Amino acid sequence: MTAASLPREGAAPEAREPVAAKLAVQLGPGLLWLVAFFAVPIVLLLVYSFYRFTDGVMIETFTLENYARALHDTIYVQVFGKSLRYGLVVTLACLAIGYPVAYFLARAATRRRGLLFLALIIPFWTSIVVRTYAWKMLLGTNGLVNYTLEALGLIGAPIKMLYNETAVLVGLTHVFLPFMILPLYAVLEKIDPSLEEAAMDLGADRARTFLRVILPLSLPGISTGCLLVFILTIGSYLTPDLLGGPSEMMISNLIRSEYYVTFNWPFGGALAVLFLIITLAMIVVYNRLFKLERIVGN
Amino acid sequence: MRGIVLKVWAALVYGFLFLPILIVILMSFGASKYSTFPVRGFSLKWYGRAFADEQIVSALQTSVTISVIAALLATTVGTLAAMAIVRNRFRGRELLHAAFLAPLIIPEIITGIALLSFATLLSLQGGIALVVIGHVLIGLPFVLTVVSTRLYGFDRSLEEAAMDLGANEATTFRRVTLPLIMPGILGGLLLAFTVSFDNFLITYLLAGSEVTTIPLQIYSMIRFEFTPKIHAVSTVIVFVSVSLILLSQLLTRERRAA
Numbered sequence: 001m002t003a004a005s006l007p008r009e010g011a012a013p014e015a016r017e018p019v020a021a022k023l024a025v026q027l028g029p030g031l032l033w034l035v036a037f038f039a040v041p042i043v044l045l046l047v048y049s050f051y052r053f054t055d056g057v058m059i060e061t062f063t064l065e066n067y068a069r070a071l072h073d074t075i076y077v078q079v080f081g082k083s084l085r086y087g088l089v090v091t092l093a094c095l096a097i098g099y100p101v102a103y104f105l106a107r108a109a110t111r112r113r114g115l116l117f118l119a120l121i122i123p124f125w126t127s128i129v130v131r132t133y134a135w136k137m138l139l140g141t142n143g144l145v146n147y148t149l150e151a152l153g154l155i156g157a158p159i160k161m162l163y164n165e166t167a168v169l170v171g172l173t174h175v176f177l178p179f180m181i182l183p184l185y186a187v188l189e190k191i192d193p194s195l196e197e198a199a200m201d202l203g204a205d206r207a208r209t210f211l212r213v214i215l216p217l218s219l220p221g222i223s224t225g226c227l228l229v230f231i232l233t234i235g236s237y238l239t240p241d242l243l244g245g246p247s248e249m250m251i252s253n254l255i256r257s258e259y260y261v262t263f264n265w266p267f268g269g270a271l272a273v274l275f276l277i278i279t280l281a282m283i284v285v286y287n288r289l290f291k292l293e294r295i296v297g298n
Numbered sequence: 299m300r301g302i303v304l305k306v307w308a309a310l311v312y313g314f315l316f317l318p319i320l321i322v323i324l325m326s327f328g329a330s331k332y333s334t335f336p337v338r339g340f341s342l343k344w345y346g347r348a349f350a351d352e353q354i355v356s357a358l359q360t361s362v363t364i365s366v367i368a369a370l371l372a373t374t375v376g377t378l379a380a381m382a383i384v385r386n387r388f389r390g391r392e393l394l395h396a397a398f399l400a401p402l403i404i405p406e407i408i409t410g411i412a413l414l415s416f417a418t419l420l421s422l423q424g425g426i427a428l429v430v431i432g433h434v435l436i437g438l439p440f441v442l443t444v445v446s447t448r449l450y451g452f453d454r455s456l457e458e459a460a461m462d463l464g465a466n467e468a469t470t471f472r473r474v475t476l477p478l479i480m481p482g483i484l485g486g487l488l489l490a491f492t493v494s495f496d497n498f499l500i501t502y503l504l505a506g507s508e509v510t511t512i513p514l515q516i517y518s519m520i521r522f523e524f525t526p527k528i529h530a531v532s533t534v535i536v537f538v539s540v541s542l543i544l545l546s547q548l549l550t551r552e553r554r555a556a
Binding site: 029097100133137 | 304305307308311312314315316317318319321322325332333334335336374375376378379381382383386388394397398400401403404405406407408409411412413414415416419431432434435438492496498499503513516517520528532535536539540543544547
């Protein structure tokens with residue numbers, strides 16, 4: 001063994017160069033893809049957002065008027081405000097609905113846990129187009145909910161349940177709930193049940209055990225789940241488009257219509273840049289809180 | 299008592315998650331041409347009609363073509379990047395890892411219109427190539443994550459043993475490294491395929507008028523031609539995605555059990 005490994009020991013100093021070359025070959029394609037098709041296009045978006053748009057044409061002179069319009073015109077401010085509000089409502093709904101499920105899953109018997117986990121992955125990976133239009137058949141005037149309510153004699157005639165805020169919020173909660181449950185489960189599963197037992201042996205009741213032991217330990221999962229659900233929700237396009245009316249338009253619908261309907265790329269670009277800033281701010285806040293939480297933990 | 303409340307709650311939530319999908323599947327087997335309740339009769343005719351519909355079949359072909367190319371590219375590029383990131387210590391490594399995951403967090407509308415602006419600047423038409431470029435971006439984070447996990451759990455003494463026994467680097471990679479990380483690579487490939495196959499927004503923004511994938515076809519049918527053919531196509535693609543995902547789970551979990 002020793003004899004066989006000797007030549008390699010001797011070759012080590014010269015191996016420096018090949019390592020750098022190998023690294024370049026391995027990282028090159030990925031970096032190229034990220035820079036050419038992600039970073040550069042986003043910089044281009046930023047550049048366009050400072051251009052003028054006159055008589056349906058983009059003019060390459062510097063202006064801040066796109067940002068001024070986006071930040072002052074009530075219509076646009078309202079769309080941003082509504083998207084953020086939907087984000088908050090859906091995030092809280094997913095947390096409230098999903099936490100007990102994640103806890104149940106984490107404490108289920110091993111065999112059943114695997115099966116329940118797999119079952120959770122199915123809606124997670126089911127096409128969002130399918131999951132969204134399915135709600136049309138549940139909430140429509142001839143849909144399952146109206147049919148059931150009528151059959152039970154609770155209503156005399158079908159109620160209009162589609163194309164309003166409630167339909168959009170229900171649809172969004174349905175689509176993003178797995179993104180909350182999965183990170184919560186990942187954290188809760190790692191919490192040793194004996195910690196709960198210890199707290200209760202020391203005289204804490206269930207509520208106190210939850211608040212003082214389980215909740216603090218599951219904070220990383222809560223923050224990850226909330227960040228994911230919030231960012232995904234405010235970026236939704238399909239759900240408000242299919243289940244909402246004109247007044248449920250969200251940021252993505254607005255940006256698309258600027259790009260494809262009015263062809264005002266500078267203004268659409270400015271809206272996209274503002275949206276990007278909001279998203280990045282969320283991530284920065286998350287990082288701060290997360291690190292803060294770690295320091296507190298130590 | 300608390301156990302029962304939790305159990306009932308979990309059952310209700312699973313019901314909430316599955317009901318819409320089950321309704322679509324149920325409706326696809328209905329006999330009526332109206333998607334109303336209660337569902338009457340049992341028939342496979344909507345499957346027959348869906349697969350006799352030229353637009354649907356062509357959309358299916360386009361989807362498979364795009365997803366296969368995007369998945370192969372994302373897997374190759376992502377596997378190489380994962381090897382570099384997992385096995386080396388260099389400056390900016392963490393940042394680079396985060397950069398590869400970024401397309402997952404940055405809203406798709408931004409990725410989509412940014413790519414569209416870039417393509418227009420280069421006078422590129424929307425179409426299959428552009429859609430593939432976008433799909434590779436969102437497939438990469440999945441490949442990188444799955445392959446990295448595999449590489450972290452990798453016993454490097456196996457490679458050293460192969461080299462000690464006289465194998466050169468290329469042979470060691472081909473005969474030792476590759477077979478050991480293959481489940482991760484295949485798992486990543488399946489995830490990247492599914493991400494591409496189910497993607498709506500980026501495709502919608504980049505496809506142009508000539509290219510229609512299955513999600514775009516379903517979307518246009520929801521808006522313009524609402525027939526139970528939609529339920530049949532949807533059931534098929536749900537089945538495809540779910541099978542691929544379960545297979546990928548199987549591939550990436552198997553080792554941990556061993």
